[in-house]
Amino acid sequence: MIFQRAALREFASTALTVFVALFAIVLSTQLVRLLGQAAGGKVASEAVMALLGFGALRYLGVILSLTLFISVLLAMSRTWRDSEMVVWFATGLPLSAWVRPVVLFALPMVVAVAVLSLYLSPWSQVKSAEFRTRMSNRDDVAQMSPGSFRESSQANRVFFVESGDGSDGAVKNIFVSSSDKGRVGVTVAADGYTQTLASGDRFVVLLHGRRYEGLPGTPEFRVMEFERYAVRIETKESQGAEERPNVLTVQELLADPSPPNMGELAFRIGLPIAALNLALLAIPLSFVNPRAGRANNLLMALLIYLVYSNLLSVTQAMVAQGKLSFGMVMWTLHGGMFLLLSAMFAWRMYGHLPRALRSR
Numbered sequence: 001m002i003f004q005r006a007a008l009r010e011f012a013s014t015a016l017t018v019f020v021a022l023f024a025i026v027l028s029t030q031l032v033r034l035l036g037q038a039a040g041g042k043v044a045s046e047a048v049m050a051l052l053g054f055g056a057l058r059y060l061g062v063i064l065s066l067t068l069f070i071s072v073l074l075a076m077s078r079t080w081r082d083s084e085m086v087v088w089f090a091t092g093l094p095l096s097a098w099v100r101p102v103v104l105f106a107l108p109m110v111v112a113v114a115v116l117s118l119y120l121s122p123w124s125q126v127k128s129a130e131f132r133t134r135m136s137n138r139d140d141v142a143q144m145s146p147g148s149f150r151e152s153s154q155a156n157r158v159f160f161v162e163s164g165d166g167s168d169g170a171v172k173n174i175f176v177s178s179s180d181k182g183r184v185g186v187t188v189a190a191d192g193y194t195q196t197l198a199s200g201d202r203f204v205v206l207l208h209g210r211r212y213e214g215l216p217g218t219p220e221f222r223v224m225e226f227e228r229y230a231v232r233i234e235t236k237e238s239q240g241a242e243e244r245p246n247v248l249t250v251q252e253l254l255a256d257p258s259p260p261n262m263g264e265l266a267f268r269i270g271l272p273i274a275a276l277n278l279a280l281l282a283i284p285l286s287f288v289n290p291r292a293g294r295a296n297n298l299l300m301a302l303l304i305y306l307v308y309s310n311l312l313s314v315t316q317a318m319v320a321q322g323k324l325s326f327g328m329v330m331w332t333l334h335g336g337m338f339l340l341l342s343a344m345f346a347w348r349m350y351g352h353l354p355r356a357l358r359s360r
Helices: 002-039 045-081 084-090 095-136 250-255 259-285 295-320 326-351
Strands: 149-151 157-164 171-180 183-196 202-214 221-233
Touching (some): 045 259, 183 221, 259 295
Antiparallel strands (some): 149 157, 183 202
C-alpha cells in the first residue's frame, strides 16, 4: 500500500534524526560527568571510555522509547499542519487506520527496547560495576599516572611522578607528600621503581633522593638524604560488585520474588509496554489546528510522557516497598494508559470532527 510505505518512510527518517540528537545529548552529559569524576580522582582516566559505553547501553532503551514517541508525534503533526488529514477524513477513512502503520513501525523498536531492558541494560550495569570495582581495588602505585597528582586510598599520601619509561614500573622525578600523627613529610627522588617480594608485599623503591620531615608551625624539622628508600604499598582487599536488583538477570529475579526484585522486574517489563502505548498515544495527540499554533499538543504530549515515565519509577519503588503488587502495577498503570489512549482516540474520531465528516 502506497500510503503505508510513505508513512513508514517518514517515521523512519524522523526517528533517525531524533535518535541521533537524543543519543548525542546522553553521551555528552555522561562524558561530562565521567570527566568530572576522573578529574576528581574518583574514576581512572583510562576507564572513562569503557564506562561511557556501558552507560550508553544502559540508557539506550529509554532513548529508543522516547525516539519512537517523538518520531510518530512529529510525523503525524505534520499531516495535520499541512491539511493532509482533512483529505484523509474526506475519503471516509478513520483516524484508527493509522494504527497499522504505526504498529508496524513500532514493533521492531519495542522488541529492541524489551531486549535492552530485560537483558542488555542489566548486563551493562554488571560490567560497569565490576569495572569500577576492579579499578578501585588497584593499589596506589597502579593508579598513578605520569604528570598528575594522585591521593592514596587512606588519604594520607599524595604521589606525583613526572614521567615513566615503561620498563619494570620505573619512573623518574617522584614527589611524595605524607602526613602521620600531625607530622608532615615530603620525599623527592630522581628515580624509582616498584618491587614485589616473595611474600607478596610490594614496595616503591626511591633512588637518589631527599626527605624533609617536621611539625608544621614549629622549627622542629629534619632533612635526610638517601641512596635507596623503600615505601611499603598498602594493598587493598579485593571487593566484589554489590548485588542489587538492577544488576540481576531476569532468571535471578524470578528465582527470588522478593519485593525489591519484583519492583525491578515491573520496571523492566513496563518499559517496552510503555513504548508501545506511547507510540499509539502519539496518534490522537498529534492533532494540530492549522490556523493555530502547534505548541499546545506538544506540551500535552511532553507532560503525558513525563508523568508516564515518572510513574514507572514511582510504582517500581512502591512494589519494592511492598505497597503494591506486581500484577496491580501492570493492570493499573499500563491498563490505565491504554484506557486513556482509547478515550483520546474516541474523542479525536467522534468529538473533534466537523458534523459533515462525522456523518460519513
